[in-house]
Amino acid sequence: MAAEPLLAVHDLVHEFVVRGHGGVKDGVVHAVSGVSLEVRDGETLGVVGESGSGKSTLVRSILQAPRPLSGEVRFRGVDLTRLRGSRLRASRRHMQAVYQDPFGSLDPRWTVFSIVEEPLGAHRIGSRRRRRERSAEVLDLVGLDPGLFGQRKPRQLSGGQCQRVAIARSLVLSPSLVLCDEAVSSLDVLSQAQVLNLFEKLRADLALSYLFVAHDLALVKQVSDRVAVMYMGRLCEVGPSQALYARPLHPYTAALLDSIPSPDPAGRHTRRRRARVRGEVPSPLDPPSGCRFRTRCPRAEPVCATDQPQLRAVGPDHQVACHFPLVEANAYPPAGAVPAARTPAPSA
Amino acid sequence: MTGPLLDVTDLHVTFALKDRTVHAVNGVSLSVRRGETLAVIGESGSGKTVTSRAVMGLLSPAARVAGSAVLLGTELIGLTEAQLREHRGRDIAMIFQDPAGSLNPTMKIGRQVTEAVRMHLPLDQAAARARALELLDLVQVPSPRARYDDYPHQFSGGMRQRVMIAIALACGPQLLIADEATTALDVTTQAQIMDLLMDLQDELDMSMIMISHDMGLAATYADRVMVMYAGRVVEHAATERLYRHVRMPYTRALLDAVPRLEREPHSLFATIGGRPPDLTALPPGCTFAPRCPRVQDRCRAERPELTEHETGHHWACFSPWPDERR
Numbered sequence: 001m002a003a004e005p006l007l008a009v010h011d012l013v014h015e016f017v018v019r020g021h022g023g024v025k026d027g028v029v030h031a032v033s034g035v036s037l038e039v040r041d042g043e044t045l046g047v048v049g050e051s052g053s054g055k056s057t058l059v060r061s062i063l064q065a066p067r068p069l070s071g072e073v074r075f076r077g078v079d080l081t082r083l084r085g086s087r088l089r090a091s092r093r094h095m096q097a098v099y100q101d102p103f104g105s106l107d108p109r110w111t112v113f114s115i116v117e118e119p120l121g122a123h124r125i126g127s128r129r130r131r132r133e134r135s136a137e138v139l140d141l142v143g144l145d146p147g148l149f150g151q152r153k154p155r156q157l158s159g160g161q162c163q164r165v166a167i168a169r170s171l172v173l174s175p176s177l178v179l180c181d182e183a184v185s186s187l188d189v190l191s192q193a194q195v196l197n198l199f200e201k202l203r204a205d206l207a208l209s210y211l212f213v214a215h216d217l218a219l220v221k222q223v224s225d226r227v228a229v230m231y232m233g234r235l236c237e238v239g240p241s242q243a244l245y246a247r248p249l250h251p252y253t254a255a256l257l258d259s260i261p262s263p264d265p266a267g268r269h270t271r272r273r274r275a276r277v278r279g280e281v282p283s284p285l286d287p288p289s290g291c292r293f294r295t296r297c298p299r300a301e302p303v304c305a306t307d308q309p310q311l312r313a314v315g316p317d318h319q320v321a322c323h324f325p326l327v328e329a330n331a332y333p334p335a336g337a338v339p340a341a342r343t344p345a346p347s348a
Numbered sequence: 349m350t351g352p353l354l355d356v357t358d359l360h361v362t363f364a365l366k367d368r369t370v371h372a373v374n375g376v377s378l379s380v381r382r383g384e385t386l387a388v389i390g391e392s393g394s395g396k397t398v399t400s401r402a403v404m405g406l407l408s409p410a411a412r413v414a415g416s417a418v419l420l421g422t423e424l425i426g427l428t429e430a431q432l433r434e435h436r437g438r439d440i441a442m443i444f445q446d447p448a449g450s451l452n453p454t455m456k457i458g459r460q461v462t463e464a465v466r467m468h469l470p471l472d473q474a475a476a477r478a479r480a481l482e483l484l485d486l487v488q489v490p491s492p493r494a495r496y497d498d499y500p501h502q503f504s505g506g507m508r509q510r511v512m513i514a515i516a517l518a519c520g521p522q523l524l525i526a527d528e529a530t531t532a533l534d535v536t537t538q539a540q541i542m543d544l545l546m547d548l549q550d551e552l553d554m555s556m557i558m559i560s561h562d563m564g565l566a567a568t569y570a571d572r573v574m575v576m577y578a579g580r581v582v583e584h585a586a587t588e589r590l591y592r593h594v595r596m597p598y599t600r601a602l603l604d605a606v607p608r609l610e611r612e613p614h615s616l617f618a619t620i621g622g623r624p625p626d627l628t629a630l631p632p633g634c635t636f637a638p639r640c641p642r643v644q645d646r647c648r649a650e651r652p653e654l655t656e657h658e659t660g661h662h663w664a665c666f667s668p669w670p671d672e673r674r
Contacts, residue, residue: 050536189391189561193605222613257609261568263564265591268568
């Protein structure tokens with residue numbers, strides 16, 4: 001079983017039916033359209049995308065909440081889409097999620113102890129006393145003194161502390177994979193840095209793997225071994241985070257990188273006038289044919305409208321779904337070579 | 349007229365609660381020159397938004413405002429609502445984080461812009477409509493004529509923010525305050541909107557105050573940067589100077605906490621502990637002292653004033669970091 005990754009998602013599809021007046025079917029939102037990816041043991045896979053990219057739907061489909069329309073979600077060798085009831089719950093025990101809104105995801109009437117213990121109760125693990133001990137243990141692990149915080153309620157906590165409680169709750173069942181959906185996006189920058197450090201510490205201490213979903217490419221790059229870039233329900237590019245930043249191959253990845261305002265004032269005037277992606281994300285009810293990014297892509301050709309580009313390998317562990325990637329496949333340096341400096345995207 | 353466009357001196361804002369007083373802004377002074385962009389940076393609760401709203405006269409009646417804010421020679425603090433309305437829109441305008449919440453959902457986009465034009469300019473309906481179309485074109489709403497009769501829900505977030513900018517520009521303000529105006533937008537849309545604001549600023553010779561939590565955004569788009577903490581300005585300098593020669597430990601902590609593309613995967617952030625102080629019970633000395641890695645005894649007893657220690661570089665700190673070019 002050594003070859004099997006911890007999580008292997010294959011050709012996942014999720015769609016939502018939009019209903020108009022009187023419940024008549026109005027259209028279909030193509031939220032996730034055939035995504036395949038894997039999270040290996042002990043690694044962090046970052047998934048980056050803007051609103052409407054389908055990244056949150058991807059997380060929910062992996063958790064089977066709700067179940068995807070089609071595709072496979074193999075977690076520790078078992079396809080979750082074929083399980084139901086208690087067998088699904090038992091498998092999912094090792095896969096936990098942390099969401100964006102720390103206040104919204106905690107019941108305001110419960111104490112911190114009861115919030116953190118609840119998954120243990122739901123899985124009927126341990127005696128009441130043992131559960132309390134375990135929740136004190138994980139609170140300690142996330143840097144909250146159980147004696148000080150255990151009896152508090154969410155409104156008596158700051159945003160960063162709430163997020164720590166949510167993380168403690170996700171850890172109480174000793175998962176092997178934690179899915180983080182914009183888990184630090186609502187925090188101020190200083191608490192964000194603290195929580196990110198906590199994720200790193202837990203990764204090392206508990207041998208956790210993460211699927212780390214966020215819109216901020218700089219943040220995702222700093223926490224991830226590999227990064228997957230999503231646009232309108234499809235993957236554009238997957239690769240080692242260093243290589244992906246040093247030589248983005250998909251024009252959308254390059255556009256995302258160019259849009260990040262860097263805290264380094266050097267070259268700030270030229271940064272302002274970079275080539276930008278044009279226009280806006282099209283409606284997911286009627287995604288463009290072929291490559292979904294083609295309507296905004298500076299490199300689009302007629303073939304992009306007719307043929308959907310498939311993810312193909314272009315370098316060590318590096319895949320891109322584009323007919324005209326920024327660096328030709330054969331220009332990729334042999335393994336071990338120092339990547340050349342990033343060339344700016346050609347202007348539109 | 350020479351001199352700064354807006355001059356704020358020793359601004360204080362407090363909110364009275366039942367048994368306590370929230371000290372939201374505690375002696376802020378700032379000035380904005382013609383044509384420049386000033387970034388006011390801070391975390392939630394730092395007083396950056398309250399400062400700008402006090403200047404605009406947009407705070408609730410529960411707020412007590414003291415100090416001075418002189419715009420083009422006129423003192424704004426203490427003006428009546430009717431007097432303030434004279435200035436709002438004409439001299440000074442504001443755009444906010446949430447464009448959806450600022451537009452009327454039941455009114456067509458074009459009419460909202462036209463009304464904003466007519467509020468301040470003596471134009472008839474047809475002329476105001478023509479001006480509104482010009483403005484929508486100026487903020488690069490594609491085919492403004494066709495979209496004039498659309499409702500806000502038919503616009504994306506980025507397009508709604510463009511409409512808000514068109515409304516803000518209706519009467520050619522000399523100062524635009526952008527309060528987290530791109531925070532709710534996607535990063536590629538944010539870049540488009542910021543480019544638009546910079547172009548408009550050049551074209552219309554407008555000054556801008558950019559209120560943000562984002563150190564990266566300020567580094568890219570502002571001429572000068574002011575950092576606020578617990579209702580006070582703690583460091584202030586021209587952008588390149590501030591980022592390369594950070595002195596105040598809080599500013600340094602903020603910069604250290606920003607994720608950077610250059611860093612290796614899994615590298616840790618240099619962080620500080622603690623939380624911002626309770627604004628109803630501020631400590632006597634430096635408000636950052638309880639979290640400061642360089643704190644000394646003096647910092648806890650005495651409040652450091654914002655002082656120009658080096659030409660153009662102000663900081664409020666007894667124990668600044670040595671100047672090392674970053």
